[in-house]
Amino acid sequence: MREKVIYALGVAAALLLARNLYSIFMVLPDEASQGMIYRIIFFHVPAAITAMLGAFVAAFASIMFLVTKNFRYDSVAVSVTEVGLAFLAANLVTGSIWGRIIWGIWWTWDARLTSALVCWLLYAGYLMLRHAIEEPTARARIAAVFNIFAFADVPIVIFSIKWWRTQHPQPVFWGGGSIDPAMKSTAVLNLVALMLLAAVLVLIRLRQEEVQREIDSLRRYAHAVV
């Protein structure tokens, strides 16, 4: 059953992505001032939103783990964080490429860029912390606490760096910027496609985590018995 869900979601994500790619490269015209490169925004913004959603889900799962001590929540937290980190990396890389073309530089210490990088480092720290702890119960508990700390840091980081400086273009989709309806609908559809892709990756990762836990428990059982 679960296999089928993963396959179904995967096929849906692939079809929608193919449709969007066709629309982005074949149907939509170049943007008036930026030309060709503006198309990167159809991946840049949805990747950021997906990563942000991942951070919310991971924080919720971490709190739920501490409350219920159900290891399924721990698996959810780690799977979502890993996938979210990959999407945030995609967001940083696409943004950097866009910046090279439009600003002429790969990187600038602007508010949003800096906040995204700090968040990336925070959640990379979460994964490294997990790798450093052998014992599964302690790992789940300590990782959950760290996740809550990291999640609390995200708004503080964003606001503080905003006070510090801002150079990033104001949001074009939901921030009062003007945008062609066809471009907006493509962006929304691509957001759906990337979310589906993220869901598939999370489900695959979740299954790996569960299998890993089963292997660990069998190994411990074997140690105890033999």
Add this chain to the structure above:
Amino acid sequence: MGALATSRDAPATGRAAAAGGFVAGMRQSLFVAAKDLRAEIRTKEAINASLAFAVVILLLFSFAFDPSEDQLRVLSGGLLWIVFAFAGTLVLNRSFARELPNDCLDALVAAPVPCSALFLGKALANFVLVLAVELVSLLVFGIFYNVRWYLQFWPLLLVLVLGTWGLTVIGTIFSALTVNIRLRELMLPLLVYPMLIPALMAAMQLSTQLVNGQPLSADVAVWLKMLVGFDVIYTALSLVLVDTVLVG
């Protein structure tokens, strides 16, 4: 041990009892802090390393840039907090790790002291140690780089206190988080620095102005609020979660 043993017997109902519990908790925290400070003063293992490290970094800065007055005016706050953060981690690394030999940590957790009081005590001890290292490095910084940091001493002390409390709260709770894992010494800075960025940024902005002898202006007041907010949020979060960290 008298202060530790009696507090638990206090009834846990009513506002007066809650106030009594608070006082008892503070007494226990001070007890733990005094124990940590006494141990540190006798061995001096963390503070010596931390001070030596701070001086080495201060020396290295002189090669990294031309230590002229113009450069220093722009860089001083940032440089100082880099020194403080680096040297501080050396102190914080030892905070819980020093309880590992002879299973002292298990004894501390099993003692009739709530984990929050234990955490607060350790944070207080770390705070005193890190602040001491900072004041000495500030003195050395002033001599090496000819900076008259004492012109705005009291505002600067306020920034030092607020920034250091943020550093020690995050550092102490993460020291507890990482106490039992391999690569402990490596993990702590890796986890602490990204988390501390808002506090460090605020402290750097404020210190740069103060070290150059300018009073705090209205446009940097927002950083002061930010530091206070950071300290309050993470102190509260740590006090809530420290039980989970130490006991499970």
